[in-house]
Amino acid sequence: MTTRNPNQATFDETACRHILSLSGGKDSTALALYMRDRVPQLEYVFCDTEKELDETYDYLEKLEVYLGRSITRITPEVGFDDLLEQRRNFLPSPQVRWCTDYLKMKPFERFIGDDPVMMYVGIRADEPNRKGYISTKSNIRARFPFVEDGLRHHDIIRILEESQLGLPEYYKWRSRSGCFFCFYQQRREWVGLLETHPGRFQEAMKYEREDPETGELYTWVQGESLAELARPERIAQIKSDYVKRRATEITVMKDASLLSVFEKQCGEAETGCLICHL
């Protein structure tokens, strides 16, 4: 098939590489399962920041078994710790998100080179406003099979259940894939990290340092250090706030699944980036 984007040159789909970039999240995983027999030549890749949760690595290994295909791991040329040092410990944030660029996008674009590529993206039909940086390279086109075929949240859950892969383990306490220290985490999810992976929480704490010149403390969570967040009384308050919010949401969304409530509270639709969190 040949497609033409009004702003771009003619693109021959039969002569390009077909690539699906996995994040370790439920939507890109469901898309991998959905596309397995539809595009047999599909290449599966995972841009590994080397700071991912253990559950993500486990989930990808299981997915390889279900797909009967291997997933290519793409790693950055310069790791997070060195990048951070180059930036004088200035942590990435939603406003200054250099990590996605250096740990995900650039390694992915290097992997592709100048090959014409059709990239498959797991945005669903029920999230019309979800946007994200895919790539600005002119040799990459994007397709959105769930949108094209009208697949919604419950379809994605069904695909994962039918494969018996289910949801990633981290969904018990966190709503999205990505680095263990990802600043898109809600406070309740930081508490989840502390309780599930205390060693990882300690690692994340160590990244929070003072700027030697200004004395400013760089923190993952705006206005609160992880040391403050980890105090027992603060944890109790975060949990209590979460329960109250959840009760309100469930009342409002009587017919929504718990998972969709969970996602709404975590602002999944509003925040995050496709390559890290889909």
Ligand code: SF4
């Ligand atoms: S998961 Fe979060 S911290 Fe990691 S690269 Fe993506 S945005 Fe940055």
